[in-house]
Amino acid sequence: MQALTWHGEQDVRVSEVPKPEIVNPNDAIIEITATAICGSDLHLYNGYMPSMREGDIIGHEPMGEVVEVGDEVETLEVGDRVVVPFTISCGSCWFCGSDMYSLCDNSNPNAEIARKVMGHSPAALFGYSHMLGGYAGGQAEYLRIPYADVGPVTVDSGLPDEQVLFLSDVFPTGYMAAENADIEENDTVAVWGCGAVGQFAIQSAWMLGAERVIAIDRIPERLEMAREHGDAETIDFEEDDVYDRLMEMTGDRGPDRCIDAVGTEAHGTGLVGFADQAKQEMHLQEDRPHVLRQAIKCCRKGGTLSVPGVYLGRSDNLPFGPVMNKSLTVKTGQTHVQRYLDPLLEKIEEGEIDPSFVISHQASLEDGPEMYETFNEKEDECIKTVLTP
Ligand code: NAD
Ligand code: ZN
Missing domain, CATH: 3.40.50.720 (NAD(P)-binding Rossmann-like Domain)
Incomplete structure (x- = not known):
């Protein structure tokens, strides 16, 4: 599949990478329909974030359609349309139980690296360095979602991607x-x-x-x-x-x-x-x-x-x-995204807000590297870009 990958300071490329597979029984795989570039991606782009590796798949604001679920996934089915929070949370530790999802104790397999720097490890994030989990990101055609029962919110109201995508972050x-x-x-x-x-x-x-x-x-x-x-x-x-x-x-x-x-x-x-x-x-x-x-x-x-x-x-x-x-x-703090999904989706569905007002650019995944440059330089009146694989 195609994905945007990190290769050092101001070097994002479109690469051919293996399609993700179910690793754990609580994983799901989605086919991405829309995925945004965030100001946080610019910290990676500009080389400020340590523990990035050449070829890492970046991106953490995706949505799409569920194409595969692991044996233990209960809330999602193949065909569901979901928005995926950028924070990966187990749903069962003390922090998740206290609604502090971005501080999850279990989702970061590289917690030891984070502990050395911060004393404790926050939650893992999609596409955001090995210190924060090393999970592949969502500027790609497909994405593996760990703890699939905890993160994604299902959207069945027929609202277009542009209106619900920004629930991800x-x-x-x-x-x-x-x-x-x-x-x-x-x-x-x-x-x-x-x-x-x-x-x-x-x-x-x-x-x-x-x-x-x-x-x-x-x-x-x-x-x-x-x-x-x-x-x-x-x-x-x-x-x-x-x-x-x-x-x-x-x-x-x-x-x-x-x-x-x-x-x-x-x-x-x-x-x-x-x-x-x-x-x-x-x-x-x-x-x-x-x-x-x-x-x-x-x-x-x-x-x-x-x-x-x-x-x-x-x-x-x-x-x-x-x-x-x-x-x-x-x-x-990093946002406890899961805490806000239902109430903010309700605001969108009730027409209180249409989040698509921030979109200035829509482009294909192939145009990703160019869009990173444009967004980083704040050129072409770029405020928010949505990529469609
Ligand atoms: P962005 O790069 O699009 O916007 C940043 C804005 O700050 C720009 O418009 C820039 O002109 C302005 N700016 C720069 N210097 C300034 C100054 N001295 N005074 C006033 N404005 C100034 O980024 P974004 O996507 O809006 O993200 C903003 C920040 O939020 C980033 O640091 C990003 O990493 C962070 N973020 C945090 C979370 C979280 O969970 N806490 C989630 C997403 C993004
Ligand atoms: Zn973001």
């Missing part, structure tokens, strides 16, 4: 980011980053009762989407000083809730992934502007900082002093 991620922000009535919510995650965080902030949403980015079409579709006020960080502007807009108090939907590759910061120690040291020395630092500085005293943006390793010269002295609450 970016819609729940934006939603959990807004939930983690502890939004209360009359709150002003500031969202750094107007990529797909930021756009869904904006939508979700309204759903959770925000009074005002302010979105920050520098890319015109993304700011425009935040304004036109997201009803947000916007700040272009290349035109305005973000702190000054936010203080002006909030009567010097600062936004009550701040969401960092940018993560490790914040524009203007240089590299901060721990894959490249030298560049990281450089970053630490130069004290460049940084979204986390900026959000901590801007957030009102006693406010909440929610961080869906992905950070790797010792990512930043994080000013913890202000976090303590301003009594900030910080919440972060």
Whole structure:
């Protein structure tokens, strides 16, 4: 079958690879009908993520049709149409039982590597390095889904792929980011980053009762989407000083809730992934502007900082002093996608939201390498790409 494979920094290729097979009795195989490229894929693309190997199949936002199930799979049948969460979770450990699926204790066969770096291992993810499980990803024609009874959500309402695909990651991620922000009535919510995650965080902030949403980015079409579709006020960080502007807009108090939907590759910061120690040291020395630092500085005293943006390793010269002295609450994490599948699917089915608004590009799997480049460079007004194998 064809798949997109990783071959080093900014080198993604279309490769012929073996079709996946059932390995464990709780596996299922799906034939992929749509699969998206995520901002998280750019961390791999740019070589920030350690423990990638040449030829790894990437991608973690897939959906498709079940073509084979293992003997112990109970909830899926051949022919079912499913969206697959990017988090792989066993469903039976203490964390899964506590609805914290992205912290599953059992799904990462390479937990020892993660433990060395983090002290504990989070859940495995599709197509996201050997440290996080080494599972083949979903930018391919077929995908093996471990713990098939726990992850995939069946969609039988006839909604097109474009409307349900983002349940795999970016819609729940934006939603959990807004939930983690502890939004209360009359709150002003500031969202750094107007990529797909930021756009869904904006939508979700309204759903959770925000009074005002302010979105920050520098890319015109993304700011425009935040304004036109997201009803947000916007700040272009290349035109305005973000702190000054936010203080002006909030009567010097600062936004009550701040969401960092940018993560490790914040524009203007240089590299901060721990894959490249030298560049990281450089970053630490130069004290460049940084979204986390900026959000901590801007957030009102006693406010909440929610961080869906992905950070790797010792990512930043994080000013913890202000976090303590301003009594900030910080919440972060990979999304517990399984927790949100049913309620968010219901919102889509009831017409409360149509997630396809973020799609800027649709292309074939063969065009994948070109689309990675376009998305990475933020060219051609690219916001979110859906690939169809
Ligand atoms: P994206 O690359 O499309 O968007 C990032 C946006 O941030 C861009 O529009 C960019 O212009 C903007 N940006 C860069 N520097 C900025 C700055 N200094 N201030 C304000 N905006 C700035 O990515 P995405 O798909 O929207 O993902 C965003 C982040 O969320 C990534 O770090 C990704 O890895 C992460 N993510 C996390 C989870 C999770 O489970 N927590 C899931 C999916 C994605
Ligand atoms: Zn993703």
